[in-house]
Amino acid sequence: xxxxxxxxxxxxxxxxxxxxxxxxxxxxxxxxxxxxxxxxxxxxxxxxxxxxxxxxxxxxxxxxxxxxxxxxxxxxxxxxxxxxxxxxxxxxxxxxxxxxxxxxxxxxxxxxxxxxxxxxxxxxxxxxxxxxxxxxxxxxxxxxxxxxx
Numbered sequence: 509x510x511x512x513x514x515x516x517x518x519x520x521x522x523x524x525x526x527x528x529x530x531x532x533x534x535x536x537x538x539x540x541x542x543x544x545x546x547x548x549x550x551x552x553x554x555x556x557x558x559x560x561x562x563x564x565x566x567x568x569x570x571x572x573x574x575x576x577x578x579x580x581x582x583x584x585x586x587x588x589x590x591x592x593x594x595x596x597x598x599x600x601x602x603x604x605x606x607x608x609x610x611x612x613x614x615x616x617x618x619x620x621x622x623x624x625x626x627x628x629x630x631x632x633x634x635x636x637x638x639x640x641x642x643x644x645x646x647x648x649x650x651x652x653x654x655x656x657x
Contacts, residue, residue, distance in 0.1 A: 526653050528625045530645040533560050533633040543629030546621070548648055550575065553635060561633055567614060569634075570644050571595055585642045592644055596651055618657040625652070 533547055533556070547561035550569035569575070570592045578588040597613040624630055636643040651657060 526622065526625045527629040528621075528649050528652060529629060529631040530643075530649055531631050531633055532638045532640075533635060535638050541629060542631040544624060545631045545633055547633045548645060549634050551635075565617070567617065568596070568648060575644075588642075588644075589647045592647055593651060596648075597656070615657065618652050622652050622657050 527543065529542065531542070533549075533553070537545070537560070544563070545561045546568070547564040548568040549564075550566050550572055552564055552566075570578075570588075574588065574591055574595065577583050578585075583591075595613070596618065597615060599610060599612055603610045603612065621630060632645045632648055634643055634645040636645070
């Protein structure tokens with residue numbers, strides 16, 4: 509499913525355990541195992557109770573155009589995953605306005621999640637079914653655990 513307690517990331521050269529899970533937002537809540545529950549979707553979901561997640565981070569979901577393209581089968585899963593990774597690191601207007609320190613998209617947010625996951629479990633949530641393997645939450649977990657972040 510999405511448990512990765514045995515995987516590690518690097519922080520300042522030291523190996524640290526990264527505890528990132530992935531789940532469907534509608535799956536049963538397991539507070540002890542889930543830790544911080546992050547809804548990482550552009551759309552929150554009509555009528556969804558806010559007690560299903562701790563924080564909604566729409567900025568970590570794929571763009572509406574990318575999501576629609578994949579759902580319409582206009583691209584393969586590999587193409588979707590590659591474009592989604594690119595979106596996560598794409599600079600924006602904030603980068604254009606700063607000459608020295610660039611955010612490079614969501615890099616600082618991803619680093620924060622990685623640091624939090626080194627201290628307590630973090631669960632990335634999406635509306636896709638629990639068993640769905642072609643879901644952006646899995647790509648997001650891989651990116652957070654990577655050396656890119």
